[in-house]
Amino acid sequence: MDAAQRHDDVIRIGALEIRAADGLVLAGGRALTLSVREFGLLVALARSGGGIVRREDLYERVWGGELRSGDRSIDVYIHKLRVKLEEALTDWRFIHTHVGFGYRFAPESSHPFHNAATNR
Amino acid sequence: MDAAQRHDDVIRIGALEIRAADGLVLAGGRALTLSVREFGLLVALARSGGGIVRREDLYERVWGGELRSGDRSIDVYIHKLRVKLEEALTDWRFIHTHVGFGYRFAPESSHPFHNAATNR
DNA sequence: ACAGGTCTTTCACGACCTGTTCACGGCCGA
DNA sequence: TCGGCCGTGAACAGGTCGTGAAAGACCTGT
Numbered sequence: 001m002d003a004a005q006r007h008d009d010v011i012r013i014g015a016l017e018i019r020a021a022d023g024l025v026l027a028g029g030r031a032l033t034l035s036v037r038e039f040g041l042l043v044a045l046a047r048s049g050g051g052i053v054r055r056e057d058l059y060e061r062v063w064g065g066e067l068r069s070g071d072r073s074i075d076v077y078i079h080k081l082r083v084k085l086e087e088a089l090t091d092w093r094f095i096h097t098h099v100g101f102g103y104r105f106a107p108e109s110s111h112p113f114h115n116a117a118t119n120r
Numbered sequence: 121m122d123a124a125q126r127h128d129d130v131i132r133i134g135a136l137e138i139r140a141a142d143g144l145v146l147a148g149g150r151a152l153t154l155s156v157r158e159f160g161l162l163v164a165l166a167r168s169g170g171g172i173v174r175r176e177d178l179y180e181r182v183w184g185g186e187l188r189s190g191d192r193s194i195d196v197y198i199h200k201l202r203v204k205l206e207e208a209l210t211d212w213r214f215i216h217t218h219v220g221f222g223y224r225f226a227p228e229s230s231h232p233f234h235n236a237a238t239n240r
Numbered sequence: 241a242c243a244g245g246t247c248t249t250t251c252a253c254g255a256c257c258t259g260t261t262c263a264c265g266g267c268c269g270a
Numbered sequence: 271t272c273g274g275c276c277g278t279g280a281a282c283a284g285g286t287c288g289t290g291a292a293a294g295a296c297c298t299g300t
Contacts, residue, residue: 022171023221036220
């Protein structure tokens with residue numbers, strides 16, 4: 001049960017390892033320090049299989065309830081997450097903005113070269 | 121049976137050796153003097169495989185029963201454990217706080233360098 | 241039973257962390 | 271150029287945690 005649950009709840013994306021059950025995120029083996037919102041946002045994004053997640057959906061999954069118009073919480077926490085991911089894994093970008101659509105989570109090298117090999 | 125149990129109950133993490141069955145903790149070969157609560161807390165943390173342990177779970181495992189809201193016992197004993205571990209093994213930090221999640225047990229050098237090699 | 245010490249719990253205060261909101265500015269399409 | 275959308279820094283209130291000390295509970299030898 002322990003092994004099975006652990007297996008289900010561990011997400012690996014690039015050099016990221018997310019243990020959803022433990023509230024733990026490892027970046028290159030080192031533990032990240034995330035707040036509850038940051039962690040929830042990361043999990044919601046990472047679970048979306050590289051697709052675009054609409055802001056309304058993100059809000060419902062992480063915050064719960066409906067996203068009120070004018071609420072910028074998501075933007076703020078996307079920013080905080082980006083900062084922490086970037087300082088942990090320099091020259092990798094994970095969160096990509098699709099204006100008018102939402103956010104997409106996928107590892108992409110800051111170096112334009114050799115992306116195809118490492119991305120998926 | 122003796123050998124098997126001994127094998128199960130000896131935990132080594134960094135320079136720490138915890139003999140759960142004996143109630144003994146060695147730090148760099150030297151024995152620590154821990155109280156019952158301190159020892160229980162240390163064992164509960166050390167057995168969690170580097171994951172984050174929620175305060176509710178810690179309380180149940182060490183104290184038994186439910187953690188009442190407002191009970192600060194855990195905080196106090198985390199502090200006492202930290203003090204004893206630190207005075208035994210200077211420049212190593214074992215207990216890490218994850219605000220809103222709980223505590224994580226893992227050896228990390230106070231020196232930011234050369235961690236990756238020793239952490240796991 | 242008594243005295244002294246240790247262990248545990250509780251309290252109080254302050255520092256730090258979090259989540260939310262505001263404000264300003266850049267970018268881009270209509 | 272205007273307005274919508276987003277990035278980003280900062281301020282604010284409330285919550286969480288670290289820490290020293292006081293107050294009980296417990297244990298041990300005499």
